[in-house]
Amino acid sequence: MTANITEIATAAHAELIYLNPAEAEIEPNTRDTVDPVKLAELTESIREHGVLQAIKAVRYADGTIRVRDGQCRALASRDAGLTSIPALVTPDTATSDTERGIERITQQIVANDHRNDLTEGQRAAGIAQMLDLGASVTKISKAVHLPRAQVKAAAAIGTSATARSALDSGQLDLEQAEIVARFETEGDAEAVDKLMTAGRYQFRYIAQRLLDDRAEKAERAAAAQSYHDKGYAILAEEPQYGTDVLLADLVTADGSEVAAAHTEADPARWAVWLSKDERYFDAESGEEVDGEEVDWSTENHPDATPYEGHRHANTVQTRQVWTPEYVCLDLDGAAVTLSPVLAAARTATEGEGTEDGAAAALRMEAEAKERQRKERRQVRELNKQAAAATTVRRDFLRTTLLARKTAPKGTSTFIAATLAADSGLLSEYHAAALVPEMLGFTDFNIGSAVLTLLDTATDNRAQVITLALVAAALEARMVNDAWRSRPRSADRYLTFLTEHGHTLTPVEEVIAGHRTPDDVEID
Template sequence: MTTTIAAQSTPSATGYTLVDADPNELNITANVRTGVDITAAPEFIASITELGVRQAVLAVRRADGTLAVHDGQRRVLAAREAGLASIPVMVRDQTTDERAAGIERITEQINLNDQREGLTKGQHAAGVAELRDLGLSVQKVATALHVPKSYVEKAGRAGRSERARQQLDDRQLTLEGAAILADLEDAAQAEPWITNAIEKIFENRYGFEYRLATLQRKLDERADTRVAAADHIARGFTLLHDEPSTSEGEWFSLADLRTADGSAVPADAPEQAPHLWHVHVHETGAIWVDKATREQVAEDDIDFDTEGDDDAEAYDELRHANTVEKVPAWSYEFFLHHDNRAAAGLELAPERIAAVGDASDDDAQDGLTPAQRKAARAEAERIEDERAERRKVKALNRAGATATEARRTFLTGLLSRKDVPKNATKWIVTVLATHGDVFTESKCGERYADIMGSPLREAAQKADSATVARAEVLLLARVLTAFEARLTGPQDAKDYWRFSSKHYRGMVGIDRYLTFLADSGHTLTPVEQAAIGNITVDDAYAAVDDDA
């Protein structure tokens, strides 16, 4: 449709021409501000009705003659409500480069709207995502919109998702959480189970962001195991991300099976028919490897005093620390699904038959004596308990790592304040009277630097130039980061959920630390609740496993 133009002036030096145009014929669909309800602004409509549009709308003329509004969406909508036949519009021709035109439109709309009523967070993120889709780099978007690169990176991800944008506008998620949600929705296109996991998270009434981050961590772990299992997958094995239970008769380990003649199944049997077998890969710790050859190196053979110093000479026959790196150690276990057992030509071991049989049936056809049958069932129970414990530890450690990230983000915000929370000074005096040794914790200085963004050695200088209130914040930072070091230990451990006795790894005082954070606005996660004995470890596991 061609817009009717009642009057036209001479083009200005900027390339714009002032025209009178029918507001009903202006195109406002291509606008970063969405869902505008102009009827919610009756005073604005009344003003437009009485005085008309006093500030010209900005628009570009497309190749088909239509005018696309770049700035003035609310004025156009109000003019339509007021029944105006024409309004002033500054028009320029659209450039031939559609990509450049799109970039120009979005940046102009975002910048102009931010200077006036302002876009919602969701609308702003949608605009950033559109700019990224048009091929602009993070740096160029940041420059065009006058925002940090970190904001562009997250908003560009969050803006792709309608749900993430809505959660942003409803203040249910931060920009970081909205970005994670958008990433998970993208991943769900290839793995539909993720959609169900997301829905379960939002069925809860709290902790959306923490649970989304934990789910994202689970996906990251799965990606790592896919890399670790790449050779096996290439040979035809199917990867099992979660360790299966062998107590229900659906999955069997090598020990559960026998060959046709009753012999133990050879360890290399899965390699002979990989298409029939599944492999489960799980991390068992860490090892040191040579950076060049990738061969394993014994930790005792490394001179760690040379770390970070290429010119240093390793002691005696030890290895220079810079020639090695720590990598995950992986364990591989093979399982056969019951649907594949016949094709594999394998039978159940007598002990396996005994384990799944009726515990009161002493005449079971397994060829075992009652004592052997009892022992077989006990052994099967022990193995299943071990598998269940590994699943629990894995889930809780994953949740513990996510909780640590969230807690340290909260600490960074808390300690950026100009003054301390109420009763903070009283808490400091009380807790140090009992736990003054907290400043001797390993990694104490590192935790301070991580959270405060500056080395501990600069704290005194900062205090000298700070106000009294800010100096109290610096003191609080010293205490809180020391307790954070005690909570996660020298290895930045994820398993601080283990003992509510508060003496695991000497974790005395942790209950007071986490309780203070909760009183200051931090929502304790299930693993943190378990660490201080507010809930049991099993309750924490039930909470974090439910999301999975």
């Protein structure tokens, strides 16, 4: 590559001089490592032929000349014993160290990109340094000729040694490395470890689970603040039945049940764990509704008549509500004692005495309560896994499968088989709700928007749009508890996605019928 003076200044301000490489200072470089083998080869070449391309340097106000572009040539010239090499020198015009640093890094990234010399990790580190020095994303984007989104990703990666190394080794792509970097920067070593061992095909799902868990923790902490302000201890982990003493397992001195109001007398004797429960509310009044009063068979069927004494499912809204569980920290101080059920369960566990019929009945009741708790926990955890899987699956649809100009192999057969077996699919209540997300438009008139797309679409693209209509209708059925109901046509749909690059998560394998809910590991 011939010298390009404009990379560091205008040609009018550049001066060609010869300098002693041993005396020249070398500025910090975005390429933070030098390959010793390549340096040795360059040294032999320079020893034989000399420096054929001038290095670029900057003359500071104190007269010092510092190499900005040509680190390897300067080092190799020293090793080769040269005492004079050509250098294009420009005056330092920066008015501050910050401006000087931004200018240096920009020039080094651009120069090394031309030679394909910088690794992705080194480029990311340079961009991160420029942001630290005060350069804007827009300015960096223009300077290094990268899209703003890529500059933002690189800036995050540049702060993480783990992400830079994984990016350079090919273990992670840019998007994955950015996710790792953000977790590492925030000090979440456990999350970083999970991501680095996730494997290529499960990375996006594991990342989404971690992001969802983080969001839930933040939401739980906000919901718990009012309890903390009242004096309750806040539990960081879900209480364990049989070890922790829950409100439902206690009675008062006279044998009465202990209500939540009892804890308010002395909150310091109690701890609180908050979990999300599904509750039902009247769509108009907002009042809570008993789920047993709803005829769920009418859901998504506006004209259906509910059973006598029940209400139509479409008149009810489902919400996730933070519900407290109280754990007693001091039985004596709270003036409560173990219920007969828990006392019997603990006695049986500890092997004390002979169990009579009454004790056996109490123990069995305790075991039944524990099974119910485990079932509720399984529902909550698998619903969360399903939510993360849905996010990843729809990203795959939007950015990969439905972004194509030509439908993937087998699309016609899949659509025909699905509609033949499920003729009412496209006419279901929410069938078209996800079409805008799938095809990337925001028009409220979905039918009109699709017709507009079809007006300019090729036959191949029209087939992709048809696939989007079918996929959107099937996705509308894939609610968080679809692992329990296994919606009609879901197995065919998920099989089709796997044939074209989507990797099923464990909860999706349940929906597809490949495993049972009990086979899925719960954190």
